[in-house]
Amino acid sequence: MSNKRTAAGERGKRHVPGSGRPALSPTGRRRLLIGSIALLAVVVLVVIPGYAAMRPAFMQRYPNMEAEYETWQTSVHAKVSCQSCHVPPTVGAQVAFAGRMLSEFYISAVFRDREIDALTTPTSSACSRCHVDLRSVSPSGDLLIPHQAHVEVLELDCVECHDYLVHAENPEGTHTPRMATCLGCHDGEQAKNACTTCHTQKAAPQSHESADWVFVHADKTAAEDCASCHGWVEDWCVECHSRRPESHAEMWRSTHRQRVAEHRNCEACHQGAFCAECHGEVPSLNFDPSLKLVE
Numbered sequence: 001m002s003n004k005r006t007a008a009g010e011r012g013k014r015h016v017p018g019s020g021r022p023a024l025s026p027t028g029r030r031r032l033l034i035g036s037i038a039l040l041a042v043v044v045l046v047v048i049p050g051y052a053a054m055r056p057a058f059m060q061r062y063p064n065m066e067a068e069y070e071t072w073q074t075s076v077h078a079k080v081s082c083q084s085c086h087v088p089p090t091v092g093a094q095v096a097f098a099g100r101m102l103s104e105f106y107i108s109a110v111f112r113d114r115e116i117d118a119l120t121t122p123t124s125s126a127c128s129r130c131h132v133d134l135r136s137v138s139p140s141g142d143l144l145i146p147h148q149a150h151v152e153v154l155e156l157d158c159v160e161c162h163d164y165l166v167h168a169e170n171p172e173g174t175h176t177p178r179m180a181t182c183l184g185c186h187d188g189e190q191a192k193n194a195c196t197t198c199h200t201q202k203a204a205p206q207s208h209e210s211a212d213w214v215f216v217h218a219d220k221t222a223a224e225d226c227a228s229c230h231g232w233v234e235d236w237c238v239e240c241h242s243r244r245p246e247s248h249a250e251m252w253r254s255t256h257r258q259r260v261a262e263h264r265n266c267e268a269c270h271q272g273a274f275c276a277e278c279h280g281e282v283p284s285l286n287f288d289p290s291l292k293l294v295e
Contacts, residue, residue: 046102053101054101056081057069059082062116063113065115075165075166076166077165080130084126084129088126089125089126104118122159124156128151134148134151135147137200143198143199143200144198164177172231183232186198
């Protein structure tokens with residue numbers, strides 16, 4: 001029986017003279033040709049387009065992604081692919097994204113003005129694939145940044161602070177978190193808001209501790225760079241000057257005379273004619289002619 005099987009197998013082969021190897025039969029050659037064509041088709045129609053569509057440069061063909069691509073090119077994440085951050089780091093999500101982008105390769109070739117919405121907001125799990133070291137202080141050492149407390153304990157998403165990281169500059173022209181963002185939580189109630197809570201090399205200047213700082217600070221702007229601390233928000237002066245002082249409570253109209261007798265400071269906020277509107281003249285009690293208006 002063994003001889004019969006051998007003979008049957010040999011009938012489908014021809015020996016190539018001088019090679020010692022059996023030649024393929026016409027059926028075998030046809031199957032090999034079909035297999036080769038199928039493999040080539042997969043490479044040309046699936047592998048190459050799929051690879052191209054997964055490259056960040058592919059996003060340039062979408063009008064709504066041009067700005068994001070340009071900012072990505074100049075960011076510290078310029079060597080990180082889109083899906084590394086914007087697709088959840090699970091096998092299923094990554095495979096689904098690859099299939100989506102393969103279809104986008106052909107769809108976008110027909111609809112040139114098509115916009116894409118395939119990228120989701122980065123999750124902390126995506127960030128932690130590379131950022132395994134949770135910093136507790138900034139590289140320069142001037143900021144305390146307890147990432148573990150924020151990410152693991154408070155379970156905050158990284159993008160809640162790092163919203164200007166790659167695709168946009170903050171109003172200060174950098175990709176770092178804004179102080180205004182920090183103060184959204186560090187408001188003195190949810191979290192401490194003292195300068196030294198976060199800043200290792202910055203505290204309120206000694207000049208701010210003087211009793212008359214509220215009244216004389218306008219004269220100090222030429223000597224001190226206010227924006228180095230207060231420039232984190234536009235029109236930061238208005239933040240204080242648009243609010244009534246705590247002393248101006250409901251009964252202020254009837255009690256302010258006593259306060260004026262103690263310390264005359266109306267001109268710190270009010271124009272000289274303000275008092276005269278009610279009093280008929282500017283009160284002279286404790287008047288300091290050297291006090292300039294805060295405008």
